[in-house]
Amino acid sequence: MSTSSYRLILNGKSAGDEALREAVTTLRERGVALDVRVTWESGDAERYVAEAIADGVDTLVAAGGDGTLSEVATALAHRDEAADALPTLGLVPLGTANDFASAALIPEQPLPALELVLARPARPIDLLRLDANNAVHWAANLASGGFGTQVTVETHDGLKKLLGGLAYLITGLSKLGRIEPIPARISGQDFAWQGDFIALGVGNGRQAGGGQALCPDAVIDDGLLDVTVIPELSGEVADTLSTWLKQGKHAALDEAALRVRLPWVEIASVQPFTLNLDGEPVESTHFRIACVPGRLRMHLPMDCPLLAGA
Structure with a gap:
């Protein structure tokens, strides 16, 4: 007993x-x-x-x-x-x-x-802490922005209930002709990038939006965030994202993706945009996201890929 x-x-x-x-x-x-x-x-x-x-x-x-x-x-x-x-x-x-x-x-x-x-x-696991608009938000998995976020936010609840993860694919494909890049400055410890992105992932975990592996190598017990930036792909957006969604993989964007591992990251834009935090949309012009090491203890499989050294 x-x-x-x-x-x-x-x-x-x-x-x-x-x-x-x-x-x-x-x-x-x-x-x-x-x-x-x-x-x-x-x-x-x-x-x-x-x-x-x-x-x-x-x-x-x-x-x-x-x-x-x-x-x-x-x-x-x-x-x-x-x-x-x-x-x-x-x-x-x-x-x-x-x-x-x-x-x-x-x-x-x-x-x-x-x-x-x-x-x-x-096992001890890290959590993601996001500060925006004088409020604190937490997440166990991932913060995403850009194309994937709009797909997740706009997918209808009824469609999700009927089709499961496939609903995100259908919604995503319907948006391929109207992707608007987001101009932003992204900075962290010894890191700075500025430009227009179409997708952004800040991961404690690896995937969001029904299998989009934005941070394919992230682990949840290393005290670091995995940051992935997909810059604007002139002339190739529809073909590349269509392949990415259909395969449910990150492989189609590997060559274009910028990936870095940081203890914290700040994201700023002149226009408000939305980050999806494990299903919670947060809109702002400035976000600070930090990894909080070992904040909770969680029961996970022995061979869990999200644990370092698994």
Whole structure:
């Protein structure tokens, strides 16, 4: 019988997931102390995390997509306690694209995902902290801007529910004729770049928007951000991005991409633009993004590619 206590914070959109219900019942029958809380509106995740800490819960499990993972991670990250004094974190992927879970090789089905949380010891992971408009935002996965961000923001919820990750591809292809480059200055430690970009990724994790591997070599425990800039590609935008989306790979843009690894990065533009932070759009003319090393502890597969040396 498990001596640890677990609390699952479930995105309300997935409250009717029968496989998850069966998985929770199975673990309870095995003696696992597992409670469930369902989010309904903004602020619920924050309240449930505070409640779990007050109750002495050992592990919190986010059940949803990348946004749900970041909601729970955010609620933990901005507390005063050090990582080893906070509950550990697990993930059951129930979102549309599940970019973090896919890159981390977390099982897609609820029962194996929950069994992973019980079986694997938690590892320290970094988080991404974004400062903009006098507000602080956190994310476990990736901040993206430009073409990929517009695809993610504009993809209709109904289409996502029907087609899953394919919805991003369809929306993306419909935008190929109207891509507008974003002029920006990007700077970091011993690094500076200025120009027009069509896609930007600042990764703790590797991919966003249904499999766009913007930061293909990122790991989540090295204390660094992986920054990828795709400059404007005169005359080649449609062909290149079409290939990139259809293949679901970064290979089509490898030759054009600028990649650098930094502890922090600042992005400035004369016009407001949007960064998508694990599903949360943040608009500003100036962003500062930093890697916060070892901010949380997370249960991940033994062969997780997002861990250094895996």
